[in-house]
Each structure stands twice: as C-alpha cells, then as structure tokens.
Amino acid sequence: MSNLWSKCVIKFFKYAPSYVVCLCFLPAGFIFGYTICAFIAERKHDGNLIDYGPLILGACLAFVSALCFFLIKYLKKCIIYWQPLLLIATGVFNLIASCFYFADGFDHVGAYMSYVAHSLTFVAGYGFLHTISSKVSRSLMISGCCSCYLGGISSAVSLIGASYVKNLNEYAGQAATTEQLIDGIYVNFAATYLSISAVMLAVLIGLKVLHVLGTVDMTNSLDNDLRIANANGSIFEPRAEVIKKLQFFYVTKNQQWHVTLLLLFTEAVQYALFIYLVFWFALNDAMRLHDLAHIDAMFWVIFAGSVLAIICLCFYSAKVQFVSTQLLLLLITVLGMIIYGTTGSKVTFWFLLLLFGMSYSSQQIVLLEVTHLRFTECIIFASYTMKLISVSVVYYYFVANVENSYFYSVDENTLMAQGFVFMIITALVALVVGMKVPRTHRTKLQDIQCEVYGIIFMKHQIEQLNVRWLNDGTIPTISQ
Template sequence: MTRKLANLWENFVNKFFLYVPTFVVCITFLPCGLVFGYTICSLIAERNVNAGLIEYGPMIFGACTGCVIAVIMFLVKFYKGRIIFWHIPILLCAGVSNLLASCFYFANGLDTAGAFISYFAYSLNYIAGLSFLHTTLHKRSRSIMLTLAFSIFLLGTASAVSLVGTSYTKTDNNLNATATQVPKGLYVPFAGLYFTISIVILAVLIGCKVMDYLGIVDCQNILDNEFRIANSNGSIFDKRNDIIKRVKFLYVTKNQQWNVTLVVLFTEAIQYALFVYYIFWFVMNPAIRLTEVDNVAAMLWVVFAGSVVCILIVIFFSVKVTFVSNECCLIILCILSMIICNSVDTTVPLWFILFFFGLSFSNLQISLVEVTHFRYTELLFFVSYLAKLISTSMVYYYFVSNSKNSFFYATDRSTIMAQGFVYMIITALVALVVGVKVPRTHCMTLFEIQYDLLGIIFKQHEIEQLDVTCLQDGSIPTISAHMHY
C-alpha cells in the first residue's frame, strides 16, 4: 500500500513538472485579458463621457508589434530549418512590459500611455504564447490547455471590467463629472490588480526559467514524440512533394490545408466580431440592455463561466463538434429571445446567449492552432490577432460611437427582430462552413492533422488494402515501420 502511494506521488510530481511550463504560459494570458477588458470598458466609458479615454493608437501600435515579432519568429524558423525555443524570453519581455504599463494607470490622464505599453506586451504574449502551446502539447492535452489559456484570458477580461466599470460609476456619482471631464482615480483599482498580477506572473516566469536552467523542468520539451523527432532531424518543414516522395505506402487526394486555414481565419473573425458587437449592444441599447455600465462585468463573468465549462467538454468532444453544437444552440436561443422577450419582460435567453458565446469563444482559435502550416504558425496567429483588433475597432467606430445609428440603437420591435434574423443567418452560415470544411481533430497528433489536410492518406487499414504484395508474402506494413518523423 505504501509503495503504491509512493508510486502515485512520484507519477504526480513527474506529471506536474512536465506540465509546469505549459501552465505558466497559460497563466500569462491573464494580463492579455486585463488589457482587453480595459479596452472594452474604456470604450463604453468614452461613449458615455466623450472624454477620449482610449484612442486607436494603442491597438495600431499593438498590431505593428505583433507583425514585427511574427515576422522575426518566422524568419528564425526559416533560416534555422526548425523551431527555436525562445518563447519564454519573449514572454519575460512581455511580463516586464506589463509591469511597466501597470504603473501608468495609477496616474490620472496617463492611461493611454500605459495602453501603448500594454498592447506591446499583449502582442508579444499572444503570439509567443500560442506558438509555445502549439509546439509543446501532445494530442490529448492540446485542446484542454488551449481552452484553459483562453478561459484565463476571459477571467482577466471580466476582472478588468469589474474594476473599471465600478470605479467609473462610483467616481462619476461622487464627483458629478460632466460629459467632458474624466473622473479622477478611474483606473486606480484596475492598476492595482494589473500591477499585482504582473509581479506574480513575472516572478513565475523567472522561476520557470531558473528551474529550466537547473534541469528541474524542460521548457524545450515537445510532448508529441513524432513532432519532437521531426524538429530535431530537420524534417518538420518538409514540403508536401517531399513527403509524398519519401513515404511508400500512401495515396494522395487534394491539398486542402490553406483552404481550411483561410476558412478558419475568416469564420473566427466573424465570430469574434459578433461577440464584441453583442457585448456592446447588450450594454448600450436601451431596448435590449441587460445591465447598466457599472454592472457590465456580470455579462463577462457569464461568458467566463461558459469558457470554464468548455474545458470539460473538449475532453470528450472535438472543437469542431463543440463549436457547431454551440452555434445551433445560439440559433435556438435567438429564436426564443425574439419570441419570449417581445411578449414577456424577461432577458433570460439573452444571458444564455452570452454563456454559449463563452462555450464557443476558444473553439475556432484552437482549430486555427491545429490546422496551420508548421512554418507559418506565428504569421497566421498574427493575422488572427489583427482581425480581433480590427473587429473591436470597427464595431466601436461604426456602431457604438455613433449615437445616431438607428440600426444599433433602435428601440422599435421590427428593427430588433431584423437584427435577430441577420444574426441567425450569419450564425447558421458560420456553423455550416465550419461543419463542412474543418476536420475533426480530437486526440489527433499535429502530423495526423497535417496529413489529412495535405490529402496524404497514410493509415494502416488503408495500407493493407493498397499494397497487395505485402499481404501475399505475409508481411503487413505498419505506420511506425515507415515513418520518418
């Protein structure tokens, strides 16, 4: 009995230190969520007080930073011919930037300066963090850990909106701020949380790096054996024709990798734009408003709850099945909302819509991580990141900031019903496209996914049917016998 307990404890410790770098990288998405929460809440506050709390400069600067770091990481992989593990140093740079940025939010009027540095750190963290998780995880933990990372992102978002929204309302009531005056001390509670989290995460990153130096953990360990071998022998970036020439037992169909990648990028941008739109709409439109500005955090906490539940769901189902099911539920909830909310004074279906937004928040982003070409991962992550910034900016510019926008601020029933029909059509199309074009990737290695997308059919039961001579002489080939990865 004692030996069994000792073995269990030993296995737990080994697993713990094996996944320490992964958990650390997941936690680094918390400041990213804080930055996004600050953006959402400050845009709402700007709409209310017209004080210019945030401009588009920080997001443009973040996009430029993301482009530079993505191109640099791509060029390093291009010239080295393999993946270079410098993700943790980049995340350390992002951690220092977050710590510096948090200091600016303590001073009144300097939050925009802090936003520039925050988006610099956000860009580094998002691209390097996703690249690290894409590289190191194996088939059983990939979806779970990526969902955890985006759930932590939403935790930061909800926390930031809680502090900024509450501070804004209290300060506005106490000081009777005018429509052109920014209340003092608006971001002090947010700055305190941001500063504390930045110190903790920076300390954790430094500790992880020290343990890596001492050999306690391995920040360059790829849990997928096939992926690790391919990276070490330089065959990880082989072209499709090279794979076809090298592998004996296969047949080839159409190459769908870039088609699927573009589909995922496009649908992810649409889904994220819908998410941002409805967050603003549920707060700003008086006819459909779920909560007041000081209570807007309740909506984000519901979204966060949905993302936590999604961690359990992806253990058993692929992200494709999860996403399509969520979209079907959103269509049903939209129909119920249009029927019930117009006849009964209740907003319950709308709160469930937010919950299912949380369930589907990370699905397409995980699909993008899984289907991207190994050489271009960072560039594609940047395109995804850029699409998020553009979605947030355009939704705010064309809808939220314009009080005369009759479509967004409409209170008559017919216009609201029209918006519901448009939403159902878009959601149905997105679900249909994802269901048809995106493959199921549950518990599949990255190479298995890549072979499927490249149209290289290389599976044991099909090999046995194709190579008849091997069956006649009694030697049945297997995948492991001819794999070079």
C-alpha cells in the same frame, strides 16, 4: 502513497510550462478589459483616451515578432523555443505599464506599453502551446489560455466598472466633465494589474531557472513525432517530399491554405458578433441585460462558458463543440426573440453569452491545428490583427455614434431584424466550419498536416485497407 505523490509531482513539472503560459493570458485579458471599459466610458465624450494607437501598435509588434519567428524557422529549419524569453519581456512591459494607470492622464501611456505585452503574449503564447503540447493536452491548453484571457477581461471590467459607476452616482444631475467622470477609475485596476504582473514575472523567471536546473523542459515537444521531426530537420518538409516517403497512400487536393483562410475569415466574423453583442447587451436601453453597475456579470457568464468548454473538450473535438454551440445559438436566439416579443423577458439571452464563452476557443484551436507549422506565428498575427480590426469596426460604426438608429434602436421590429441577421451569419459560419474543418481531436500534429495536405491513407493505416483494392486500382494511388 509516496509513489502516487511522486507521480503527481512529475506530472505537474511536465506540464508546468504550459500552465504558466496559460496564466500569462490573464494580464493580457486585463488589458483588453481596460479597452472595453474605456470604449464604454468615453463613447459620449470627446476625450483623448480612446484612440486606436495602442491597438495599431499591438498589431505592428505582432507582425514584427511573427516575422522574426518565421525567419528563424526558415534559416534554422526547425522550431526553436524562444517564446519563454519573449514572455518574460512581456512580463516586464506589463509591470512597467501598470504603474502608469495610477496617475490620471497617464493611462494612455500605460495602454501603449500594455498592448506591446498584449500582442507578444498572443504570438508567443499560442505559438509555444501549439507545438510543445501533446496530442491529448493541446486543445485543453489553448482553451485554458482563452479562459484565462476572458477571466482577465471580467476582472478588469469589474474593477473599472465599479469605480466608473461610483463617479456617475457622485455627479448625478450635474454637468460632469470627462475628467471628473474618469477621475481615479483605474486606481483599483492598476493595483491589481501591478500585483498580477509582478507575480507572473516572478513565476516566469522561476520557470526559466527550473529549466536551467533541468527540473522542467521548455525546449522539447511532448508530441513524440513532432519532437523527432524537429530534431532531424524534417518538420517543414514540403508536401511533395512527404508524399514520396509514404509507401501506400491515397492523395487528394491540398486543402491546407484553403481551410486556414476560411477559418481566419470565420473567426473574424464570429469575434465581431461576440464584440457586437457584448456592447449591445450593455448599452442598448431595450436589450440591456443588467444595469451599468453590474455590467461585469455578462463577462463572468462568458468566462463560465469558457471553463465549461475545457471540460467538454475532454470528450469531443473543438470542431464538434463549435458546430454544436452554433446550432444551440440559433435555437436560443429563436426562443429569445419569441419570449422577448411576448413577455419582454431577456433571461434567455444570458444563455447566448454562455454559448459564446463555450465557442470562444474552438476556432482558435482548429485554426492553429490545421495551419502550416512554418507559418504558425504568421497565422496567429493574422488572427490577432483581424480581432483588433473587428473590435475597431464594431466600435466605430455602431458604438461610438450614440445617435446610431440601428445599434441603439429600441423599436421591436429593428431588434427582431438584428436577431435574424445574427441567425443567418451564425448558420453560415457553422456550415462552413462543419464542412471544411477536418477531424483533429487528440490527433498528432503531423497526422493533421497529412490530412489537410490531402493524404488520406498513410503508411501506418495500411492495416485498415484491403490491399487487393490497391493492387487492382479500386483505390487510386499516386507514385512519385
């Protein structure tokens, strides 16, 4: 029994840095939940709360941090794990920012500071987990980050939404001003945000202390091949140098940047669909899934889908999970349109949110896995920025204008047309990802790099080939 306990303790401390980094996305989700609520609360008012300043600042900070990581990799020719220090800095920013939400009129100051922490969490968190994790835990940890993020969003929407609805009921039938409607709605949010930020900062500092004491290791990857390559300086070798080192191989066209850019585009499209549906199901009178007082139920369903995704990733790849959920989205959309058109029931659309939660992390996982190791943080910045752009575009062109005849339409023909557009986009995204993304399930990052490089048969796979085919030219090889 004591032997089993010691193994469990060793296992816990082995993965402790990854668990803590996953939890860092909880306050980041809190911040975005505040943004969603602010968009909904302010869409009918000419207030100063809703502007794009915090989002722009977050994108700029993400660019600066990504550029710094790229320069460090370029100069040092290896990965240096400074992300935990950056996450401690985000903890400080979160702690200070949470204090501004207590005072009415100063929440926008907190928003700017919060988005500094938000952007740095994305760049440092994903960048750390991408290379520190083993081939078995990599997809699970990244998916865990997404679940914590969605959990933070759901919690923030629950807290802010309840306070906002309370104010709406209090001023029902009166010509309430913007200040009256948003008075005190962020107090409960601020208290929870402050508590979470303080706990996370303490945990991050404690983790750093344990690293100094040698109890946990935050500077060596659990992927053995990657750790060795990082130690001997060969981790960023160009494709031509990798090919020279292989004795038997079959080389095709380099697909890495092609696949990476395609995934960036499809991820932005998929995220825009996600944001559009969240606002649509919350604000359109015809499609509203629940009353405004219980709008948080939608986000908790999405969060449940993300938790279910972690379980599914134990058995099959993120690529398979994404394509299968997109196909189910098509099926549920068809059923939902038929059922809604005949009975007026919107129960089926709850399954759409569950499936969105399941597919939320899939593209993030495969995008990180296929990207060039030297440009990981740069790709994370691009992904992060495109998500913010998606949110801004959807809000500006659809949500903000309460007279929008397309987004707020209650006409059945318009609603059906939106359903068909959603189906077409979903089908195209599923087709592109299914055809272009390679197999990455429980595969070492070095092997994934070779696959997207177009190196099909590597030295350690020679036992699987008929050597006679190599000798007589049946399988072409390239010698350099």
